[in-house]
Amino acid sequence: MGAFTLLLLAAASVTQAHFGIDYPAMRANTLGSSRNSSYSQWLQPCAGVPGNLTDRPITPWPLEGGSLKLELHHKWTYIFINLGLGPDVGNFNYTLTNPFWNSTGNGTLCVPKLALPADLPIMDGSQASLQVVTVGDSGNALYNCADIVFSVNATALEGDACTNSTGMTLAPVVNMADAPADEPANNTNGTDTPNTGAGAVNGVNTMGLSSMMALAMTFALGMSL
Ligand SMILES: *[C@@H]1O[C@H](CO)[C@@H](O)[C@H](O)[C@H]1NC(C)=O
Ligand SMILES: *[C@@H]1O[C@H](CO)[C@@H](O)[C@H](O)[C@H]1NC(C)=O
Ligand SMILES: *[C@@H]1O[C@H](CO)[C@@H](O)[C@H](O)[C@H]1NC(C)=O
Ligand SMILES: *[C@@H]1O[C@H](CO)[C@@H](O)[C@H](O)[C@H]1NC(C)=O
Ligand SMILES: *[C@@H]1O[C@H](CO)[C@@H](O)[C@H](O)[C@H]1NC(C)=O
Ligand SMILES: *[C@@H]1O[C@H](CO)[C@@H](O)[C@H](O)[C@H]1NC(C)=O
Numbered sequence: 251m252g253a254f255t256l257l258l259l260a261a262a263s264v265t266q267a268h269f270g271i272d273y274p275a276m277r278a279n280t281l282g283s284s285r286n287s288s289y290s291q292w293l294q295p296c297a298g299v300p301g302n303l304t305d306r307p308i309t310p311w312p313l314e315g316g317s318l319k320l321e322l323h324h325k326w327t328y329i330f331i332n333l334g335l336g337p338d339v340g341n342f343n344y345t346l347t348n349p350f351w352n353s354t355g356n357g358t359l360c361v362p363k364l365a366l367p368a369d370l371p372i373m374d375g376s377q378a379s380l381q382v383v384t385v386g387d388s389g390n391a392l393y394n395c396a397d398i399v400f401s402v403n404a405t406a407l408e409g410d411a412c413t414n415s416t417g418m419t420l421a422p423v424v425n426m427a428d429a430p431a432d433e434p435a436n437n438t439n440g441t442d443t444p445n446t447g448a449g450a451v452n453g454v455n456t457m458g459l460s461s462m463m464a465l466a467m468t469f470a471l472g473m474s475l
């Protein structure tokens with residue numbers, strides 16, 4: 251009885267530390283104790299689930315980008331979404347999250363429409379796979395993949411099919427390397443700051459970053475999502 255409870259608790263905590271892709275359907279169950287024991291979300295690129303698995307679900311997805319619905323179990327997590335082309339993807343070389351996201355809240359996160367790169371060489375019937383990578387503050391990454399086929403008849407999820415749990419948020423993470431190029435890169439001497447006045451360097455940096463952040467937000471929320 252005690253041991254069984256412990257086992258249940260262990261299984262629950264393992265499940266909680268991982269994430270699921272609700273839509274498009276995950277290539278295989280990689281969560282919890284009912285998964286194939288050779289699958290582990292710690293393994294890249296796709297949790298150890300082979301890309302040529304015979305009975306994997308392949309979800310029709312719009313050519314202009316479709317929905318993504320995740321089950322997240324952490325207070326917050328960084329999210330990277332990549333795409334690879336072909337029926338058995340070995341190379342997820344298109345990123346759909348530039349900058350990557352910081353998602354806060356546990357539960358369901360549904361993005362109605364993921365934007366695709368403009369030059370993506372796809373047509374009706376092109377097969378592809380999505381790779382979702384979540385990274386916590388320790389830097390450890392979890393992986394899951396979902397297989398899609400681009401279809402002119404596919405539509406994005408709408409209404410009740412795509413809702414967020416209460417409190418889910420998403421913010422693109424803009425890193426320092428993306429700050430405006432005209433910032434003085436060597437201007438690190440606090441005492442030796444030219445012309446802009448005391449504190450101005452920090453001010454400029456902050457303004458640069460926050461306007462980049464605002465731009466990125468506008469881009470991601472207004473155009474991409
Ligand atoms: C578990 O996964 C491996 C690798 O895909 C596969 O060879 C094996 O048949 C699977 N086992 C079951 C029970 O599905
Ligand atoms: C899937 O790919 C693996 C590794 O490339 C290969 O060993 C295996 O035979 C393939 N299975 C099928 C069903 O094609
Ligand atoms: C991505 O990889 C595929 C297959 O390996 C290749 O055909 C394609 O040109 C690559 N695209 C980019 C942008 O690197
Ligand atoms: C991501 O969100 C968490 C929780 O809101 C926060 O603690 C963390 O600093 C954020 N990371 C970045 C890079 O903004
Ligand atoms: C989210 O986390 C809270 C606090 O840990 C928990 O009570 C709640 O059940 C979780 N919700 C979901 C959907 O996982
Ligand atoms: C899309 O839908 C139309 C009308 O139902 C059908 O004729 C066509 O075959 C479908 N195309 C694909 C690729 O499924």
Ligand SMILES: *[C@@H]1O[C@H](CO)[C@@H](O)[C@H](O)[C@H]1NC(C)=O
Pocket residue numbers: 359360361362412413414418419420471475
């Ligand atoms: C869910 O939340 C994210 C982040 O706030 C947002 O981008 C997305 O549009 C929301 N989904 C729905 C269906 O409102």
Ligand SMILES: *[C@@H]1O[C@H](CO)[C@@H](O)[C@H](O)[C@H]1NC(C)=O
Pocket residue numbers: 434435436
């Ligand atoms: C920064 O310092 C390095 C080494 O002193 C120098 O080579 C580089 O040109 C400087 N960059 C700028 C933007 O001043």
Ligand SMILES: *[C@@H]1O[C@H](CO)[C@@H](O)[C@H](O)[C@H]1NC(C)=O
Pocket residue numbers: 436437438439442
């Ligand atoms: C930074 O301070 C050092 C020592 O005071 C000085 O030699 C150096 O030129 C300063 N660098 C810049 C970029 O102002």
